[in-house]
Amino acid sequence: xxxxxxxxxxxxxxxxxxxxxxxxxxxxxxxxxxxxxxxxxxxxxxxxxxxxxxxxxxxxxxxxxxxxxxxxxxxxxxxxxxxxxxxxxxxxxxxxxxxxxxxxxxxxxxxxxxxxxxxxxxxxxxxxxxxxxxxxxxxxxxxxxxxxxxxxxxxxxxxxxxxxxxxxxxxxxxxxxxxxxxxxxxxxxxxxxxxxxxxxxxxxxxxxxxxxxxxxxxxxxxxxxxxxxxxxxxxxxxxxxxxxxxxxxxxxxxxxxxxxxxxxxxxxxxxxxxxxxxxxxxxxxxxxxxxxxxxxxxxxxxxxxxxxxxxxxxxxxxxxxxxxxxxxxxxxxxxxxxxxxxxxxxxxxxxxxxxxxxxxxxxxxxxxxxxxxxxxxxxxxxxxxxxxxxx
Ligand code: 3PG
Ligand code: MG
Numbered sequence: 433x434x435x436x437x438x439x440x441x442x443x444x445x446x447x448x449x450x451x452x453x454x455x456x457x458x459x460x461x462x463x464x465x466x467x468x469x470x471x472x473x474x475x476x477x478x479x480x481x482x483x484x485x486x487x488x489x490x491x492x493x494x495x496x497x498x499x500x501x502x503x504x505x506x507x508x509x510x511x512x513x514x515x516x517x518x519x520x521x522x523x524x525x526x527x528x529x530x531x532x533x534x535x536x537x538x539x540x541x542x543x544x545x546x547x548x549x550x551x552x553x554x555x556x557x558x559x560x561x562x563x564x565x566x567x568x569x570x571x572x573x574x575x576x577x578x579x580x581x582x583x584x585x586x587x588x589x590x591x592x593x594x595x596x597x598x599x600x601x602x603x604x605x606x607x608x609x610x611x612x613x614x615x616x617x618x619x620x621x622x623x624x625x626x627x628x629x630x631x632x633x634x635x636x637x638x639x640x641x642x643x644x645x646x647x648x649x650x651x652x653x654x655x656x657x658x659x660x661x662x663x664x665x666x667x668x669x670x671x672x673x674x675x676x677x678x679x680x681x682x683x684x685x686x687x688x689x690x691x692x693x694x695x696x697x698x699x700x701x702x703x704x705x706x707x708x709x710x711x712x713x714x715x716x717x718x719x720x721x722x723x724x725x726x727x728x729x730x731x732x733x734x735x736x737x738x739x740x741x742x743x744x745x746x747x748x749x750x751x752x753x754x755x756x757x758x759x760x761x762x763x764x765x766x767x768x769x770x771x772x773x774x775x776x777x778x779x780x781x782x783x784x785x786x787x788x789x790x791x792x793x794x795x796x797x798x799x800x801x802x803x804x805x806x807x808x809x810x811x812x813x814x815x816x817x818x819x820x821x822x823x
Contacts, residue, residue: 449565453574454490465782558585571596614739622646623745646747662718693724722748767792
């Protein structure tokens with residue numbers, strides 16, 4: 433089944449509403465990695481050139497619905513967009529009841545996740561969004577695995593709904609790369625979003641030859657292997673699931689390795705002291721914030737012989753330098769590997785930015801969870817609805 437594409441539509445004089453994934457890291461009001469914003473620029477420029485009035489929507493972080501939260505405001509994103517487009521970008525705080533906009537203008541709607549009903553994919557909310565525009569453009573590949581009001585319900589109710597160029601290109605490129613990957617296929621799944629990813633690991637573990645886990649997910653596996661994780665982020669109720677995954681991997685001849693050493697701290701802070709420990713020496717008041725150097729070496733070895741590498745999520749808290757060595761080593765190992773490498777996800781892109789390896793990654797995707805689900809072979813809900821609308 434196919435979807436309608438923005439590039440095939442006449443946008444002249446039309447009000448278009450583009451859902452983008454501008455969920456980027458922000459620190460003290462400044463965007464610290466803008467790869468996702470950069471990736472969205474060609475779509476906006478195309479729409480402007482075609483004579484449209486352009487409204488943009490995105491989420492940022494995971495704020496509480498129904499209230500405004502300055503911390504999760506898209507203000508820093510609006511500034512960066514404006515710089516990259518070299519034109520004013522108006523941030524609209526209250527936009528659900530209508531937006532005043534003319535041809536050639538760009539308006540950014542404040543964080544969609546401030547609206548009640550966004551996460552539940554509310555029809556009422558989707559209808560309000562749909563009423564703002566003549567054409568709804570889904571371009572947020574990174575959020576295409578979420579059936580939410582701004583990715584799904586709006587597409588259901590808009591007069592016309594189509595895929596933007598970024599979404600279309602991602603689906604095309606990832607489809608080609610993952611259809612018949614060169615073996616061995618190694619996946620690195622890290623980051624802090626533990627539970628949402630642990631379930632993804634289940635189906636991933638049967639598709640990949642080797643699975644490397646990092647971050648909060650690794651802590652759950654460390655606990656499952658019988659070690660103490662102290663005060664670290666992990667999920668006690670998923671330990672059995674982690675055990676089952678490790679056993680299943682062994683049975684099928686692959687492996688989910690558990691770190692042999694880790695970097696610990698007594699507190700989560702920019703200036704916290706980092707201590708390298710054997711995984712069996714973690715104390716009750718320790719936080720595991722990175723993999724240790726020996727583990728990084730072992731993982732680098734695995735990456736060296738890979739045919740295809742899929743990378744989603746850092747293996748440590750790389751934003752803080754003393755807990756970034758693990759992610760840095762992995763980044764360099766991926767960069768140096770001759771494997772076809774696909775990397776994606778907000779934090780992963782930020783790490784790629786920080787260690788300046790973008791040119792050495794074969795394909796960088798703006799999707800994290802979305803591309804993992806795509807790799808699992810799932811039909812992404814936001815794509816599903818576009819397919820239905822194109823019939
Ligand atoms: C991401 O960063 O993975 C996407 O922007 C989706 O964000 P979410 O996991 O908070 O839905
Ligand atoms: Mg992510």
